[in-house]
Amino acid sequence: LIGREYQGPFDELSAQAGVSHRVIGWDEVDAAEGTGIVHIAPGAGKEDFALSKLNELAVIAPIDEFGVYGDGFGSLTGQYVHEVAVPIAEDLDAKGLLYRAEHHRHRYPVCWRCDTDLVFRLVDEWFIAMDDLRQPMMDATRQTTWYPGFGLDRELDWLRHMDDWMISKKRYWGLALPIYECPTCGNVDVIGSETELQERAVSGWEAFAGHSPHRPWVDEVKIACSQCGETVTRINDVGNPWLDAGIVPFSTLNYRHDPQYWEEWFPADMISESFPGQFRNWFYSMIAQSAALVNRPAFLNVFAYALMRDEKGEEMHKSKGNAIWFDEAADEIGVDVMRWLFSRANPDANLNFGHPITDEVRRRFILPLWNSYAFFATYASIDHFDPTLTENHVALAARPVLDRWIISQLHRLITSVRAALDDYAPDRASLAIERFTIDELSNWYIRRNRRRFWKSENDADKAAAYQTLHECLTTLSRLVAPFIPFLAESIYQNLQRSVDSGAAESVHLTDYPLSDPEQIDTSLSRDMDIVLEVVGAGHAARQEAQIKVRQPLAELQVYSPDPGLIDSVLRLRALVEDELNVKAIAPLDDPGLFVSYSIRPNLRRLGPRLGKQLSAVREALSELDPAKIAESVASGLSIDVSTANGPVTLEPDDLLVDAVKLPGFAAAQGPRTTVVLDTSLTPDLIQEGWARDFVRGVQDARKRAGYRIEDYIVIDFIADPGVVRAVEAHRTYVMGETLASRLIAESSPGASDAVEPEVVAGPGGLILRDGWYADQISVGTHSVRITLSPSPSETC
Incomplete structure (x- = not known):
């Protein structure tokens, strides 16, 4: 059949007058699927058009830019492309050409904005031939550092397989392509500058002068054809937006008018954009134009990242109802929370975004940072601490060990954050800041030092605590400023600017922190x-x-x-x-005197690796000394076990070690240590535990009663004799911890020589007029009735 001509089903249409049809071979057609014969439409399909070019077939473009059939198509003329399927089938049936009609489910392209079915439309466009630029572009790409690293391979792969670059668009607004195609002789003139356009203009310059080079003004300018002298109008097309975007390294740096200035700033140190699509768009465009103009890379580093999805990992769309608008997110979530979420995310992977996720970010980092600041601000205000006063300065070597440690950790953090940012790894920097703020500053340093801030004496120890925490917080404010600028500014203004008029006006005008090796104590x-x-x-x-x-x-x-x-x-x-x-x-x-060990394979690691051999490894482990295995794991050493299938080497992470306690003891295993607690309780230990329970109950009651943290109180309580003895035995500790000026046991509010006040309902207990408060607290297994009242004096 190949080469034979045939009669087409619509030969009567004037649009294809004189067009003959013949059978051609195509390796894309397979008799195993369908009939093995397809009818192609070169003006309505990408593959069909490519095949027509190879076989010199006539190409008919049936629809305009609105999807409407043009002249010469009979009853179809003026019809919308998606409304003609049924009329065409009816026409074929009327001609006796329809063999069978049936519904066929298949994939079909749709518009990403409105979900409308798409059709292929053949139009004339302008292209840049890329073959000669391919190698220079690949060379420039290799001179750029890509983050993540796979970006280099993706860009090179695109360049190896790229076609010619289509640079035109059938739109009104955009970069006006300075192309003038002569309708008489076909000559093409490309204008290189506004100055050249003025020199070549034969009319319309006055209408254009003073306007930007966009439509409609630039279209007023006509030039003379350089070949035949005919007056020529600019083509209607505008530039592809990526063509415009790729000029940025030149247009924004005054490349044509001030080469020295351009050379000073070119190439860019870094660009950043989401990598899906940009390898063949913005990155590609800048690489292409820079290679063509100066044969150099347009940028030295690329920091790219994946896409943002909704909280379930699905694409956000207005039509799906899962889109979150920026203004809404800024108001309800807070921009610092959003920025921190973005900063800590792995740029290689898609980022899920939504209220539950941002709530977790706020809870895990933003609130601990703010609470650490609030803790300092509260007690510093009570004690009128001024970091600028000489008497509040304590040499680091003279400070307690926790102060020296947290300052050492702070400077190690600065080193880590700077190294991460130098490596274009904001996620690594963010996670390091999180670990310091949460694990080291909040959960360890502040928690272990609370009593130093609570105590009434304003001595050198308290000054050292204030000085240390002030240094940590102000340094942190500068360290996190690029990540969470608003919270950083608030902390800086309140802790630095408010007490030092000579300080920089904003945290964003300060130098980024530098690590001091002298402050780091590695030991x-x-x-x-x-x-x-x-x-x-x-x-x-x-x-x-x-x-x-x-x-x-x-x-x-x-x-x-x-x-x-x-x-x-x-x-x-x-x-x-x-x-x-x-x-x-x-x-x-x-x-082994107190602890025995149980050894288990880590199934998550060993299951995929060993498969059926896992049972043999489990049996081999059971024959070894668990204590020696535990010691090897604690030392980070691998373990060799023998099985019927040969030796197997197990790493420490391949095994789970459980410490089994003996009666009267509790044990736990760390990566390098084993600890054993003596859990037996003497009467003295029980009594001290009850005193601590009493303090905890009173502290909680203070909060419910609304006392300020610096308020002294009187405590009246009624309890079992054993609890009373426990509290009395630790009276100094109890009164110091609770800021109690008086502690009265086995009494009632009336025992304080005051008239019992009127009772008002309150949270958790009873709020009594004039600042009195009554409640029930638990001490061990006992219930204790307490009454708190304001202290008549402010000292114990």
Whole structure:
């Protein structure tokens, strides 16, 4: 059949008068699917058009830019393209040419904006031939550093397979292409500058002068054809928007008029854009134009990132109802929360966005940072702390160990953040700031130092605490300023600018923090790191034994195969004892005296790797000494086990080690240590635990009653004799912690020689007029009735 001519179903239409049809071969047609014969329409399909060029077939473009059939198509003329399917089928049936009609479900392109079905329309456009630019563009691409790294391969892949670049659009507004095509001789003139256009103009310059080079003004200018002298009008097309975008490295730097200025700023240090689509759009456009003009890369670094989705990971669309508008998000979420979410996200992966996700970001980082600032501001205001006064300056070497440690960590953080930003890794920088703010500053430094701020004496120790926390917060405000500018500004203004009129007007006008190596104590950081591990294991052991931290315990023993780690713990034993509420810490030579171990394979790691061999490894592990395996895991050493299929090497992360306690003890395992708690309780320990319970109950009642943190109070309470003895035995501690000027046991409000006030309902208890408050609190298993009242004096 190939080469034979045939009669077409619409040969009578004038639009195809003189057009003959013949059968051609095509490797895209397969007899295994359908009939093996298709009818092509070169003016209505990309592949069909390409095939027509190879076979020199006639091309008929049936529709205009509105999707309406033009002249020469009989009854179809003037009809919308999506409304003619049924009339065409009826016409074929009337001619006896319709063999069968049936519905066929298949994929079809739709408009991404409005979901309207799309059709292919053949139009004339302007292209730049890219073959000669391919290699220079690839060379320039390789001279650029891409973040993420896979960007280089993606861009090179696009360049290897790119077609000629279509630079025109059938639109009204846009970059006016300076192309003048002579209708008489076909010559094409391209105008290179506004000056050249003025020199070549034969009419219309006056109408254009003073306007930007856009329609309608530029279309007023006519030039003479350089070949035949005919008056020529600019083509109607405008430039593809990416053509315009690619000129940025030249148009914004005055390339044509001030080359020296352009050279000073070219190429750009960095550009940033979402990578889906940009490899063949903006990145491509700038690479192409820079390679063509100066054979150099337009930018040195590209920081690219993936797409933003809704909270379920789905694309956002107005029509789907899941789009979140910026103004709405800014008002309801807050721009700093949004910026922090974006900064901490892995740029390689799509970012899910929505209220539950931003609420979690606010809870996990923004609030701890703000609460740390609020804690300082509250107590500094009470004590009238002024960081500019000389008497409030304590040399770092003279400050307590926690002060020296947090300053060391602060400068290590500065080093990490600067390195991450230099590597174009804002996510790494953000996560480092999070860890410092949450784990080190808020949950450890501030929590362990609260009493230094609470105490009434304004001594050097309190000044050192204020000075240290002030330095941390003001440095943090500068460190996070590029990420969360508004919160950073608020902290800076309140802590720095308000007390130092010579300080920069804004945090954004200060120098970015520089790390001071002299402030970094590597040995102390290493010691505190192991202390935090031991503390974490100690809390886990308490939780396992179901003994709250307020209940003192006699002893914590610590084991590690590395004696240096034990020395680290002993150097900072006071911190561990206070945090875990134990009376003593001792090294443990043999954890087997108190602890036995259970070893389990980590199925998440070993299951995919070993498959059916996992059962053999499990059996081999059961024959080894669990204590020795636990010691190897704690030391970070691999373990070799023998199976019927040969030896298998297991890394520490391949195994799960469970510490099994003996009666009267609780144990927990850290990465490098094992801790054992003595859980036996003596009467003295129980009594102290009750006193701590009493303090906790009174502190909670103070908050419910609305007392300020600096208000002194009188405490009256009625309790069982055992509770009374416990509180009396620790009277000094109880009164100091609760700011009590008087502590009256087995009494009632009337015992304070005051008239019992009128009762008013309040939160949690009863608020009594004149600042009195009555409530029930729990001490151990006992219920205690307390009444709080304002202190007649402000000192204990």
